[in-house]
Amino acid sequence: MMTVCLIVLLTGCGVDRNIKKGEKFLSLGEYYDAANQFKTAYQRTPPKDRKQRGEMANKMAQAYERISSSQRAAAAYRNVIRYKQDNGDTHRQLAACLMKEGDYAEAVKEYQIALDSMPDNQTLVAELEAAKTASAAKERGSKYIVSRIDVFNSRRQDYSPMLYGDQFNQLYFTSTRNEAQGDAISGITGVKAGDIFVSEKDDKGKWGTPQDIVSGLNTKDDEGTPAFSVDGREMYITQCKTDPNYPRYAQIAVSNRADASWGAAKKLEISRDSLSNFAHPALSPDGNWLYFTSDMPGGKGGLDIWRVRLSGGTTGGVENLGEPINTPGDEEFPTFRPNGDLYFSSNGHGGLGGLDIFIAKVGDDHHYHLEHPGYPLNSQGDDFGMTFEGLHNRGFFSSNRGDARGWDHIYSFELPEVIQTVKGWVYEMDGYELPAAQVFMVGDDGTNKKLSVKGDGSFEQEVKPGVTYILLATCDGYLNHKEEIHVTPVEDSKEHTLQFPLAGIHVPVLIDNIFYDFDKATLRPESEKALDGLVKLLNENPNVTIELSAHTDYIGSADYNKRLSQRRADAVVAYLTAHGIARDRLTPVGYGKEKPKKIRKKLTEKYPWLKENDVLTEDFIKKLDKEKQEIANQLNRRTEFTVLRTTYGMFDDKGNLKQQPKPKPKKPIDDDEIIIE
Structure with a gap:
């Protein structure tokens, strides 16, 4: 008898320790470790202690939900009901898990039970309606083409892809695969902390094996959800610092690109609120706004999408996007298509289960209007993290559909369209x-x-x-x-x-493809295209005056070359004035061989034997072989223009501006409003 009592006492003490550890892990946001502790406490609790068993099952279910382990969460919620510790929220959460498993019929039953106990909950009414229509919506489908891309995926988490590069030939994404830095196993997910990996596409269009970034961007902590500035020089990421004694708060940090590598990320100060999470950065197409996810006070509930203005490396003016985007549920992973459409994921707008992708488009009334793109872009699982290949409606996203462990993988998508x-x-x-x-x-x-x-x-x-x-x-x-x-x-x-x-204002500009008859100043017909281009440029810049200069090689006497080049410059000016350009905007000068060409860097790519700032003097050219001498002489035989003034026609005889600046309107106008004369 004493032995039995001792076992019971020891078991009870062990359960208490498991519960305390579980509560601590839960408070720190380490849901994987919390679930394990509550599971052990559940298993150690005698079946006759129905109340504690139900409570442990409920804690376990909540932790499993946070790591997207919907199968385990559903089983745990069923145990809560089994031990009669359930309420309306229990059935509602179970229904949400069943939606993620695609079991829509059972989800409808559980939502109905929840609604019976909370009949005035309009959000619950909407969730029940979504469950009733989910099967038909999935069957209806859409024109999206979706494929899982194995080269990007591992046996762990791979998510939030983001295309990068002028040719979109690099894909950055988050992964918890074994190659990630650090050895510790995350108490949140049960796998290694996330790192940012990159895959590159070769000239044949084949994506390469993803590589961890080892330039200082990644650390032993969590880094993920990359987004890039418009110029590609900054990477915004979500970063979770590890502290064993404090909750793990997500923050947004910025890495700068230098010498083709990404530096260590520095925290971006968005708000003085130090007790809220800031995650999932996205840049607006104009680069003026940073959109992000946060649970900071002042939202609609759960996680909301917010934005903050970016200016000179600082932030100011945090705004909640409000309705119809944000709901009492979770809205996460904002991203933009370059045409301005905002894509985000939500479990608060109904859908097919878990996080569904929604599209927010600005209508003629300047308000957001939401669209659900349907199946197969959305599924019963979590679908999120879009990235687009330029203006085309194709790219990549992430989803945990069909993965029993709730792990995310990267998929491609395309919506065929004529654009x-x-x-x-x-x-x-x-x-x-x-x-x-x-x-x-x-x-x-x-x-x-x-x-x-x-x-x-x-x-x-x-x-x-x-x-x-x-x-x-x-x-x-x-x-x-x-x-x-x-x-x-x-x-x-x-x-x-x-x-x-x-055309640069401060350097001579070559007028390419100007041709004269040999040893004459007569313009050849094939010169007209280049000269018409110069007429167009001068018409587009009506306040500019130029010096029009002609140059020759060193062959022949200085006096002859100077007279020939002057006649050629005069011929070009005559063409320009005949096509409507005012004569007093043009100064023709023939320099002959007095100003040999100075080599600019761009030309060294075509002629590697030349260096930047080389001057093609007679002495320089005569040191070259015959073939290169001819090229150098050809480069010296050129017609150029140089900007002299940018204020032509702007002032009257008394030196006053002809067109006075208009007074600023009392009503502010949109910064982006443009007028092209």
Whole structure:
């Protein structure tokens, strides 16, 4: 008898220790460890102690839910009911788990039981209706094409993919695979802490084996959910620091790219609130706003999507997106399609089970309108973390569908559609791309946009049939360039390409493809295209005056070359004035061989035997072999222009501005409103 009592006492003490450990792990957010402790306490509790068994099953179920182990959570909730420790919330949570398992008929039964005990709960009414219609919605399907991509996936968690690079040839994502840094097993998930991995696509379009980033970005702590700034120089991530004595709060941190590698991430201060989570960063297409997930006070309940304005590396003005996006449930993983549509995941809007992806589009009333993209983009599991291949409705996302352990994997998606895009490149004439440029786009349908330029000087924007667009590229230190395009209907997707070469204000600009008759100043017909381009540039920049200069090689006398080059410069000016350019905006100068060409870096790519800042003097050229001498002489035989003034026609005879600045309107106008004259 004493032995039996001793066993009972020891068992009771062990259960208490398990419960205390479980409660501590739960308070720290270490749900995997908490579930194990509550499971052990449940198993050690005698079946006749129905109350404690039911309570332990309930704790266990909640912990399993937090790590997306819906099968185990459902079994635990059934034990809560078995031991009669259930209430309306028990049946509601069980129904949610059954939805994630795709058992919609049983979910309807459990939701109905919950609703019977909470008849005035309108959210519960909506959840019951979603359960009733889920099977039909899944059967109805959609045109989305979804495939699991094995090269990205491991036997652990792989999620939140994000495409990167001007050609979208890199995929960053979060993974808890064995190659992640650190040796500790996470008390949250039961696997290693997450790291950010990257896979690269080769020239044949094949994705390579994902590699851990070892440049300082990843640590022994959790890093994940990457998002990139518009220029690609900053990576925003979610970071969870480990502290054995404090709850694990998620924070958003920023890593800067230098020398082709990502540095250690530094916390981004979003709010003074130190007791809330900040996670899942996403940048708006214009780069002005950071969207994120948080449980901070002031939301609609659960996790909400918020945004904060970005300015010069700092943040200010936190805003909750409110309805219809946020609900009393959880809204997470915001991301943007480049056309401005906001994608996010929610378990508060109904759907097929777990987190479903929703699309928030801004309507003509300037309010968000929600769409559910249906199956198979959404499933009974958690579906989240979208990334898009440019303007096309294709890319990657993550889902734990069909995984009994609730682990996430990466899938591709595509929605076949006919879209037209305009893709342009902004670069310096005779030089490199200009990522600091901006492009203004105005359409006769009311379109008025300011487009950001990527690191390779390119931009891409969707355009609509039947609309005429004007696009103006600008950059400090350069003249403007304008293009016009009229979009006609097509049967297949089409990309329109435009070039925006900008002339530098502070350097001579080569007018390429200007040809004269041999030893004469007569312009050849094939020169007209380049000269018409110069007419267009001067018309687009009406306040500019230029020096138009012609140059020769060193062969022949200095006096003859100078007279020949002057006649050639005069011939170009005559062409320009004949095509409407005011004569007093043009200064023709023939330099002969007085100003040999100075080599700029871009030209060394075509001629590696030249170095930047080489000057093609007669002495320099004569040291080259015959073939290179001819190339150097050809480079010296050139026609250029140099900007002299940028204020032509702006002042009257008394030195006053002809067009005075208009007074600022009392009513503020949209920062993005653009007017192209």
